[in-house]
Amino acid sequence: MNLKSVLLYIASYFVFVVDSKRADKQLYCAVCRALVDEIKWSISQVDPKKTIQVGSFRVDTNGNQAISEKPYARSETHLTELMEGICHKMDDYLQTTDASGRTSVVRTTSRTGKALSLKNLSTDKESKKTIKFYCESIIEDHEEDMIGLFKREFLPEIEKAICGDIVSACTGDHLNIPLPTAAAEEEGENLIQDVEGDDDTEEDDDNLSELDKEEL
Template sequence: MVDLVVKSLIKMAAQTFCWLLLVILVSILTGSQARRGQDIRCGACRALVDEIEWEISQVDPKKTIQKGSFRINPDGSQSMMEIPYVRSETHLIELLERVCERMKDYGEKTDPTTHRKIYVRVLSRDGKTMDASATNLEKEMLSDLKFTCEHIVEEYEDELLEFFSHETDNVKDKLCSKRTDLCDHAVHIAHDEL
């Protein structure tokens, strides 16, 4: 009888241990997936800002676009004016429509200090390969980065237009961390150079 009780207790302890181990593994996997999701949202936002800032820097600041109404006023004139093209809504919307295609030029690395995933260019803007050592270039990761970028553009289009319609310092921090909380862990990430 004692042997039966001991065997039963050992079986219950083994089952409890297995359930406890399963719960721990699920919580670890869920936590790492949440962290990866946060890292990719932050990385996509920061890459998006880099790409838009670079595109803006490539436009001739003297280039203008007409803005106003095409209606004719009672005096026969039109209410049209010339504004700088570089930060016009028209130009910014064009950029937002194509900027996420640039995510294919990025790779995923692990930051040695924070152990977080970061996203870095592996192709220069002129198409030359850059140092891609210790960089994840898997199609699935690139697809996730592009999808996340597209989601950010869709969800935060108004904020992106607001920030880029005039020059602003530290757009990455202001937009990605403070305004959207996409990088709530990353307020102190070093700024990349164009």
């Protein structure tokens, strides 16, 4: 192999690495945004009349601790319980790449039970492990800050506050582009195209390198 070929090979390798890192950052951002959306939706499903008893350090004249009731939704208990299982929601997402080469995630199951079409979208089930890993990494590193924000009833730019400021997963340009959504399935249409792997044999990838997380 002559010098020119070697240099071309090296250049191609670095282009591949850069493109891969860019795709990983795009996916990390998309997972964060999907996570925020899932938390918001889960909070909206709580009965507003549901309350939780909260103790106080104050005691009455008889020495009894004062107990009050507050809405369950957005309470510390609610949000802590929600964070513990929210990443299971990522099982309903797959990675996809649009025509411009931008990597993102798309929900493959409707919250209302309606079948969704993934026509013209290439997906890879192996990426589901990465999607869940990214979600769990975000929760592990930023759960306390996220709970603090979601306690607030009004926070119009929650996606920017979390995925942009706290997690540093997304830029302003990323946040300006809506996450892709799947349309309702048409009769006789294939739901998923270009999928490899078998869900029945999928196992959690405990060996996913922590470097993935550190590099992000």
